[in-house]
Amino acid sequence: MTRNSAIGWGAVALGVMAALGVGPHQDWQLRRNGNWDTVLLTVKRFTPGHGKWAYTSMVPFANLRGLSWDAIDHGGKARFEYVEDAGKLVCEGGFAWGKGEGSFTFVPSAQFRNEVRQWGYDAPTEDQLFSMTLSGMSLEFARLVHEAGVTSSIQELMELRTRGVTREFLGEVKDAGYSLTAREIAELRDHGVDGNYLRQLREYGLHPQQKDLIGLRMQGVTPRFLDGLKAAGYEGLAANEIVSLHQHGVSPDFVQTAHDLGYSFSVEELTRLRNCGVDGRYLRRLQGSGMRTLTAEEIAKLRQNGVD
Numbered sequence: 001m002t003r004n005s006a007i008g009w010g011a012v013a014l015g016v017m018a019a020l021g022v023g024p025h026q027d028w029q030l031r032r033n034g035n036w037d038t039v040l041l042t043v044k045r046f047t048p049g050h051g052k053w054a055y056t057s058m059v060p061f062a063n064l065r066g067l068s069w070d071a072i073d074h075g076g077k078a079r080f081e082y083v084e085d086a087g088k089l090v091c092e093g094g095f096a097w098g099k100g101e102g103s104f105t106f107v108p109s110a111q112f113r114n115e116v117r118q119w120g121y122d123a124p125t126e127d128q129l130f131s132m133t134l135s136g137m138s139l140e141f142a143r144l145v146h147e148a149g150v151t152s153s154i155q156e157l158m159e160l161r162t163r164g165v166t167r168e169f170l171g172e173v174k175d176a177g178y179s180l181t182a183r184e185i186a187e188l189r190d191h192g193v194d195g196n197y198l199r200q201l202r203e204y205g206l207h208p209q210q211k212d213l214i215g216l217r218m219q220g221v222t223p224r225f226l227d228g229l230k231a232a233g234y235e236g237l238a239a240n241e242i243v244s245l246h247q248h249g250v251s252p253d254f255v256q257t258a259h260d261l262g263y264s265f266s267v268e269e270l271t272r273l274r275n276c277g278v279d280g281r282y283l284r285r286l287q288g289s290g291m292r293t294l295t296a297e298e299i300a301k302l303r304q305n306g307v308d
Contacts, residue, residue, distance in 0.1 A: 152182030228252020269296035
């Protein structure tokens, strides 16, 4: 399940908190969010010397063991557990008017720790298990990353999960012929590279390195742009050539018009023509006036000298 979370950090001076007599504490708050499948859970921690920490997320109601909608709606004392593969929060407190709050104790899962170690991961710390519990990290996801051949530490595994990397995306990266590290895969997702984009690149015949793949996506090179180049006979261009065309405003329509008129311009020539203000209509006007055998350089000079 996709989780939208907000994490806030605030530095709190140990001396001030000690003077106020405030010790470590862990609190929870829970309220309805308008449907029967999830609730809004907020978890807060304070540790003297380390400050305050807060996390808010929509969580599956099915993961709240020992809690009923009746208890939430009618109020009163409550004790329940929020359970995930990596551990559980044992919560105590009460509800009133559809909202609840109280304190919790975190219980890490020894089974989770042992199983991920069998798959080659380093043993997660209790803090990491706590974070993985809140983010919904599952044993299945850890196994899938391992089986996909992605070498990762526990911290990198957590980054893959929080960045929305799925089983499908891992498979699509592999099918596209990439063997990447966990950090490289996380960077692809950070920059909006998805399975559809990878398929479009493969269909175009392009297999850029990871950094070039990110560059294509960041420059706004779309599947439609690639399809247009391919249809005009510009198949198999290098990533840097595609980026150059896109950056200089060479559209698929312009490339297609030049192709239809019988021109075979290079990438550099297409770029120079567009920089000089040559578009498809200009090329048609030149041919309509009988100038059909001009080179790219001659066309560019005509345009620069105001020949319309």
